[in-house]
Amino acid sequence: MAIQILNGLVYGSLLYVLSVGLVLIFGLRRVVNFAHGGMFMIGGYIGYTVSAVAGFGTGVFVSVLAMAVFGVLLDRFVFRQLQDHDPIVTVLVTFGILLVLEDVAKTVWGNDILSLPMPQALSGVLMLGETGFPVYRLFVVVVAIVVALGLSLWLRFSRAGLFVRAASVDPITTGMQGVNTERLSAIVVGVGIGLAGLAGTVSAPLLALAPSIGASIVIDAFIVVVTGGLTSFTGAFIAAMLIGQVHNWGVAFVPAAASLIPLLLMVCVLIWRPHGFGKNAA
Structure with missing residues (x-):
C-alpha cells in the first residue's frame, strides 16, 4: 500500500508542475491554453535530445530555457491577441497549436516511442521494508516541492510577484500604477x-x-486546474496530489475506468465546493 501511495504522489507531483503553469497563464492572461500538453511533450523531447549528448542536468536546463523563450514569443504573438476574444476562439487556436506541435514532434523525432534513461546519480533504489522504491521517483516529488515553495516565495515576497498577484485581480488598475502589464504577462x-x-x-x-x-x-x-479553483496555486497543489492518488489507484484496480475516475472526482468536488479547493491566485 505504501508503494501505491508513493506512486500516486509521484504522478501528482508531475501533474502539479505541469498544471501550475496553466494556473499562472490563466490567472494573468485569462487564456485556456490547450496547447500546454504539447509544450510538455516538446520539452520532454528537447530534454531527451540534449541529455543524450550533454547529460541530464543540461537537458533539464536547456528544455526549461527553450520552452520559456517559446512561451514569451507565444505570449507576444498569440496570447496577447487572444486575451479579449471569445473563449471558443481561444480553445480552437490553442488546440491548433497543439496539433502543430504534434506534427513537429513526428517530423523531428518520428513516431517511435522513446525513453530517457534515468541519470546515474538518481538510479538507486530506496528500500521500504522488503520493497524497493526508485530514488528517481522521490526526486520528482522533491522537484514539485521546490517548484511549489519557489512560486510561493516569489509571489508573496518579490516585487514582481506582488505585481503578478495584483494584475491577476485587476490588470487595468495595476497598469495605471505604472506597471508594464504586457511585460509582466x-x-x-x-x-x-x-x-x-x-x-x-x-x-x-x-x-x-x-x-x-x-x-x-x-x-x-x-x-487539476478546475478542481483546484482555476487561479489558486494552493488549490492546484491539493488537487494534483488528490488526482495523482485517484489515478494511480484507478490504474491498479480498475484500469478500464481509470481515466474516468479523475473526472468523476472533479464533478464531486465542484458540487461540494463550486470554487474548487481555492478561490484566488495567491
Missing part, C-alpha cells in the same frame, strides 16, 4: 511554459515519450 507565460518543459523532461525517464503524450496528460492537468 510575457514573464508569467514564459515561466508557465518553462514549467511545462521542466515537467516534460523530468517525466521522460518515467513516461514513454510519444507525440500523443501531451494531449493525454493535459486532460488530467486541466482536471
Whole structure:
C-alpha cells in the first residue's frame, strides 16, 4: 500500500508542475491554453535530445530555457491577441497549436516511442521494508516541492510577484500604477511554459515519450486546474496530489475506468465546493 501511495504522489507531483503553469497563464492572461500538453511533450523531447549528448542536468536546463523563450514569443504573438476574444476562439487556436506541435514532434523525432534513461546519480533504489522504491521517483516529488515553495516565495515576497498577484485581480488598475502589464504577462507565460518543459523532461525517464503524450496528460492537468479553483496555486497543489492518488489507484484496480475516475472526482468536488479547493491566485 505504501508503494501505491508513493506512486500516486509521484504522478501528482508531475501533474502539479505541469498544471501550475496553466494556473499562472490563466490567472494573468485569462487564456485556456490547450496547447500546454504539447509544450510538455516538446520539452520532454528537447530534454531527451540534449541529455543524450550533454547529460541530464543540461537537458533539464536547456528544455526549461527553450520552452520559456517559446512561451514569451507565444505570449507576444498569440496570447496577447487572444486575451479579449471569445473563449471558443481561444480553445480552437490553442488546440491548433497543439496539433502543430504534434506534427513537429513526428517530423523531428518520428513516431517511435522513446525513453530517457534515468541519470546515474538518481538510479538507486530506496528500500521500504522488503520493497524497493526508485530514488528517481522521490526526486520528482522533491522537484514539485521546490517548484511549489519557489512560486510561493516569489509571489508573496518579490516585487514582481506582488505585481503578478495584483494584475491577476485587476490588470487595468495595476497598469495605471505604472506597471508594464504586457511585460509582466510575457514573464508569467514564459515561466508557465518553462514549467511545462521542466515537467516534460523530468517525466521522460518515467513516461514513454510519444507525440500523443501531451494531449493525454493535459486532460488530467486541466482536471487539476478546475478542481483546484482555476487561479489558486494552493488549490492546484491539493488537487494534483488528490488526482495523482485517484489515478494511480484507478490504474491498479480498475484500469478500464481509470481515466474516468479523475473526472468523476472533479464533478464531486465542484458540487461540494463550486470554487474548487481555492478561490484566488495567491
